[in-house]
Amino acid sequence: MSGGQTIEVVVKAIEQVTPLIKHFQLASPRGEALPAFSGGSHVIVVMRGEARVHRNPYSLLSAPQNLDSYEIAVRRMDESRGGSHFMHDRLRVGSQLEIAHPVNLFGLDKIARKHLMIAGGIGITPFLAQLEDLHGGLVPYELHYSVRSAEHAAFLARLQAREQEHVHIYYDSENQVIDFEGLLSKQPLGTHVYVCGPAGFIGRVLDAARGCGWSPSHVHWEQFSAPPTGDVFQVQLARSMKKIVVPQDSTLLEAIEAAGVDVPYLCRGGVCGFCQSKVIECDGELLHYDHFLSDAEKAGGKTIMPCVSRARANHLVLDL
Numbered sequence: 001m002s003g004g005q006t007i008e009v010v011v012k013a014i015e016q017v018t019p020l021i022k023h024f025q026l027a028s029p030r031g032e033a034l035p036a037f038s039g040g041s042h043v044i045v046v047m048r049g050e051a052r053v054h055r056n057p058y059s060l061l062s063a064p065q066n067l068d069s070y071e072i073a074v075r076r077m078d079e080s081r082g083g084s085h086f087m088h089d090r091l092r093v094g095s096q097l098e099i100a101h102p103v104n105l106f107g108l109d110k111i112a113r114k115h116l117m118i119a120g121g122i123g124i125t126p127f128l129a130q131l132e133d134l135h136g137g138l139v140p141y142e143l144h145y146s147v148r149s150a151e152h153a154a155f156l157a158r159l160q161a162r163e164q165e166h167v168h169i170y171y172d173s174e175n176q177v178i179d180f181e182g183l184l185s186k187q188p189l190g191t192h193v194y195v196c197g198p199a200g201f202i203g204r205v206l207d208a209a210r211g212c213g214w215s216p217s218h219v220h221w222e223q224f225s226a227p228p229t230g231d232v233f234q235v236q237l238a239r240s241m242k243k244i245v246v247p248q249d250s251t252l253l254e255a256i257e258a259a260g261v262d263v264p265y266l267c268r269g270g271v272c273g274f275c276q277s278k279v280i281e282c283d284g285e286l287l288h289y290d291h292f293l294s295d296a297e298k299a300g301g302k303t304i305m306p307c308v309s310r311a312r313a314n315h316l317v318l319d320l
């Protein structure tokens with residue numbers, strides 16, 4: 001997928017569900033069914049501002065059986081490069097948007113004997129659609145949702161209405177914490193664990209799973225890195241013979257796209273590996289922020305994920 005393939009949608013409804021999170025309902029302007037998806041999928045929302053185009057990934061949280069509309073939730077980020085502010089401040093009911101086709105990088109494992117889902121904060125969103133897939137099925141599941149307080153717990157009523165016996169809520173404000181080791185050490189054979197939330201939260205679950213001897217094949221996580229800002233740098237695109245400047249608050253991928261060069265992508269969050277680009281020359285340091293390349297690949301300096309990573313170099317040449 002690259003910048004060319006999008007679906008037109010119109011904002012059907014907007015709801016402020018917590019002090020920081022807005023919930024959006026998106027539908028076809030012609031009332032057509034939207035493309036099918038499965039729980040855990042995300043879409044890239046294209047936000048065309050005056051100065052720049054943002055393309056951010058958001059998990060679909062609506063029931064996969066309902067293709068009349070998609071639902072997404074967006075947390076307002078203080079450190080936003082502009083995407084979350086655009087969604088919160090610029091969109092109104094009736095606003096037109098483009099989205100990319102849904103992609104699932106966080107699907108439920110089909111052969112799992114049990115699904116153990118662990119969410120932190122806004123990381124609840126992919127699980128809402130997955131719960132719709134699981135509801136009424138034969139595979140046991142449970143969801144553990146850690147959140148700042150009841151006021152910040154998005155979609156609590158939805159969870160409590162449908163999934164009460166499967167859902168465990170933990171409020172930081174009441175000093176309730178998930179005992180990751182305790183939880184992971186008592187699961188039956190064949191359980192798969194899924195975690196989504198802030199980086200530190202995911203890291204603690206992954207550490208606990210490692211410590212409890214979980215096979216990596218049974219541990220799934222999703223975290224789209226918010227691309228960091230950084231120093232301005234220049235890049236030369238060897239095949240398209242372009243020299244571009246990457247501004248402080250723009251990603252390398254956005255700068256390449258703004259120069260009219262298409263790079264394939266799926267997640268734009270350093271997860272999928274689709275945007276991987278070959279580095280031909282670099283006289284400085286590549287700043288890798290992705291979750292895809294191995295430590296050895298990062299140290300090798302031969303490849304970069306332009307959706308999140310940057311460089312501190314005077315001379316950087318990519319094979320694009």
Ligand code: FES
Nearest residue numbers: 268272273275307
């Ligand atoms: S688009 Fe997925 S890693 Fe860059």
